[in-house]
Amino acid sequence: MLDYKLYYWDLPFRGNFLQLLLEDVGANYKKFDASDVYPARGLTIKNPGMAPPYLYDCQGKTWYAQMPAILMHLGRKYDYLPKRAETLTLALKTILDANDVLMEITNYNGSMMWQKSTWEEFRCGRLADWMQIFEKTGNDHGLKGGAGFLLGARISVADIAVAALFGTMVHSFPTLRGDLQEHAPNIAILCQRIEARPAILHFLDRQREESGRGYCGGQIEGSLRKMIEG
Amino acid sequence: MLDYKLYYWDLPFRGNFLQLLLEDVGANYKKFDASDVYPARGLTIKNPGMAPPYLYDCQGKTWYAQMPAILMHLGRKYDYLPKRAETLTLALKTILDANDVLMEITNYNGSMMWQKSTWEEFRCGRLADWMQIFEKTGNDHGLKGGAGFLLGARISVADIAVAALFGTMVHSFPTLRGDLQEHAPNIAILCQRIEARPAILHFLDRQREESGRGYCGGQIEGSLRKMIEG
Numbered sequence: 316m317l318d319y320k321l322y323y324w325d326l327p328f329r330g331n332f333l334q335l336l337l338e339d340v341g342a343n344y345k346k347f348d349a350s351d352v353y354p355a356r357g358l359t360i361k362n363p364g365m366a367p368p369y370l371y372d373c374q375g376k377t378w379y380a381q382m383p384a385i386l387m388h389l390g391r392k393y394d395y396l397p398k399r400a401e402t403l404t405l406a407l408k409t410i411l412d413a414n415d416v417l418m419e420i421t422n423y424n425g426s427m428m429w430q431k432s433t434w435e436e437f438r439c440g441r442l443a444d445w446m447q448i449f450e451k452t453g454n455d456h457g458l459k460g461g462a463g464f465l466l467g468a469r470i471s472v473a474d475i476a477v478a479a480l481f482g483t484m485v486h487s488f489p490t491l492r493g494d495l496q497e498h499a500p501n502i503a504i505l506c507q508r509i510e511a512r513p514a515i516l517h518f519l520d521r522q523r524e525e526s527g528r529g530y531c532g533g534q535i536e537g538s539l540r541k542m543i544e545g
Numbered sequence: 546m547l548d549y550k551l552y553y554w555d556l557p558f559r560g561n562f563l564q565l566l567l568e569d570v571g572a573n574y575k576k577f578d579a580s581d582v583y584p585a586r587g588l589t590i591k592n593p594g595m596a597p598p599y600l601y602d603c604q605g606k607t608w609y610a611q612m613p614a615i616l617m618h619l620g621r622k623y624d625y626l627p628k629r630a631e632t633l634t635l636a637l638k639t640i641l642d643a644n645d646v647l648m649e650i651t652n653y654n655g656s657m658m659w660q661k662s663t664w665e666e667f668r669c670g671r672l673a674d675w676m677q678i679f680e681k682t683g684n685d686h687g688l689k690g691g692a693g694f695l696l697g698a699r700i701s702v703a704d705i706a707v708a709a710l711f712g713t714m715v716h717s718f719p720t721l722r723g724d725l726q727e728h729a730p731n732i733a734i735l736c737q738r739i740e741a742r743p744a745i746l747h748f749l750d751r752q753r754e755e756s757g758r759g760y761c762g763g764q765i766e767g768s769l770r771k772m773i774e775g
Binding site for chain 2: 379387400403412441448
């Protein structure tokens with residue numbers, strides 16, 4: 316019997332935040348297409364949510380929505396949460412920051428397409444600021460000296476979130492690797508270390524073979540590619 | 546000596562999620578204007594964040610950003626978190642849902658102004674769906690029969706979030722009270738019960754005397770008023 320069913324599109328965007336953790340801990344889960352739940356059944360399930368990803372806990376027969384809540388839930392289950400009050404709060408804050416970057420880089424979930432001027436303003440402004448926020452958080456905590464993880468000596472959901480955000484971003488849009496190295500050099504190294512963990516590496520190899528550089532899909536991915544790749 | 550300094554604008558919007566809890570527990574805190582930190586100092590503080598609200602922990606000399614992370618942090622400190630894994634996760638999910646509604650009702654933090662057609666589509670579509678999501682979550686858990694709180698027999702951060710979201714919304718825009726009563730009747734009652742708690746009532750009386758029906762400020766509040774009030 317499965318422990319979890321994960322419902323998301325065949326894209327890394329928000330799904331990899333959960334899949335990287337599920338893979339790293341060797342959870343007994345299976346991924347299904349988001350359209351099995353969304354939108355038709357979204358409001359009728361127990362604990363309804365507005366949009367994918369959804370996690371179904373097979374033993375508890377319980378649904379969870381909201382990626383940051385699901386990642387914290389799994390983090391608690393698999394001991395991927397920092398212990399101290401400050402770093403525990405920062406772990407959640409890091410996931411929320413990452414979720415905000417996803418929303419901003421898709422221009423609010425694709426509600427507007429990028430224009431050259433708005434994209435360049437975002438890339439040199441808020442995207443650079445976000446990278447520096449992650450970098451400084453790491454340097455204030457676990458990345459001092461470059462050996463540890465974002466918030467301390469042990470891996471946590473914050474490292475999973477950072478890799479799911481920036482590892483995916485620079486894989487899908489290699490031009491942005493330079494931006495990350497400039498504004499967040501220790502975060503760039505951390506992403507590489509997380510992506511090199513055996514179970515995650517195996518998963519990413521398969522995903523990237525199947526989906527190539529696919530990111531968030533839809534018209535907004537087309538708009539992003541047009542901006543970044545010219 | 547203060548326990549906390551809270552930095553936010555003189556508006557209820559995201560700030561009341563934190564102030565309702567701080568008031569209900571009688572925390573020794575003081576509110577400061579967000580411009581003391583944002584934007585000039587935002588990237589330089591320890592544990593930097595992108596935008597207000599910020600909470601400064603005076604004893605720990607530590608900064609926290611991201612409203613949902615701050616509310617969970619305070620919830621842990623003051624024993625306002627559910628105990629079971631499912632309801633603990635749902636508490637965070639509820640705060641995140643509320644935060645998404647704030648973003649959507651301001652048309653992505655004011656990035657576009659509302660048009661009559663887009664507002665009506667939102668009001669009858671996603672806003673109604675959101676209200677039903679909160680209602681069903683409550684009915685699946687603590688609001689069965691109408692006596693308890695959202696997720697159980699004890700107050701939690703989820704109740705604070707629901708009151709900060711919908712209590713504020715229908716105070717600022719009384720026309721929307723009918724929408725809430727139609728789509729989420731038990732949530733409407735819950736908001737009234739939370740707003741009637743003595744410390745919260747005292748705080749809201751003062752705030753509403755000073756700020757009237759002010760909501761999120763800026764051009765987007767003007768756009769919302771034009772849509773709702775004709």
